[in-house]
Amino acid sequence: MQNLLLIRRVFFSESAIEKRKPLGVRARRAGWVGCNILLREIPIDGKIAMVCEGRPVPADQVRREFERTRGLTKIPPSVRGWTLDVFNVVRRIRKERFNLNDLYQFENELQSHHPDNRNVRPKIRQQLQVLRDLGILKFTGRGEYILTA
Numbered sequence: 306m307q308n309l310l311l312i313r314r315v316f317f318s319e320s321a322i323e324k325r326k327p328l329g330v331r332a333r334r335a336g337w338v339g340c341n342i343l344l345r346e347i348p349i350d351g352k353i354a355m356v357c358e359g360r361p362v363p364a365d366q367v368r369r370e371f372e373r374t375r376g377l378t379k380i381p382p383s384v385r386g387w388t389l390d391v392f393n394v395v396r397r398i399r400k401e402r403f404n405l406n407d408l409y410q411f412e413n414e415l416q417s418h419h420p421d422n423r424n425v426r427p428k429i430r431q432q433l434q435v436l437r438d439l440g441i442l443k444f445t446g447r448g449e450y451i452l453t454a
Contacts, residue, residue, distance in 0.1 A: 309356035316351030318386035376439035391432035405448035
């Protein structure tokens with residue numbers, strides 16, 4: 306085994322699950338619907354290396370990485386998807402310091418993940434507050450943030 310990732314269950318949101326076509330009427334389990342896990346939709350913080358290039362990662366390092374995201378378990382599953390989607394966008398920006406406009410560039414993508422929500426920008430701001438309260442972000446004022454985790 307070359308690589309092995311541990312993914313906390315808290316990171317499996319609706320955005321990370323792709324529904325497959327139901328099995329045909331002639332299949333033994335006709336109508337059964339499977340799914341694919343979209344690893345690209347799981348934030349990097351949710352992918353904890355346990356084996357990297359054939360070498361085991363030290364247990365204390367794995368535990369530290371696991372503990373770093375413990376706060377996400379406090380968020381109810383009904384709203385956790387939004388939090389994870391915004392967190393994933395923050396990570397994809399690839400800047401330690403960023404602002405609201407950086408996130409607003411992903412507004413259409415977030416809207417497609419959550420088609421029933423008609424207030425995407427306020428929801429982005431709300432989820433940034435959640436991430437701030439968890440200690441993952443620090444608000445520095447005027448729509449500016451620093452990634453701390």
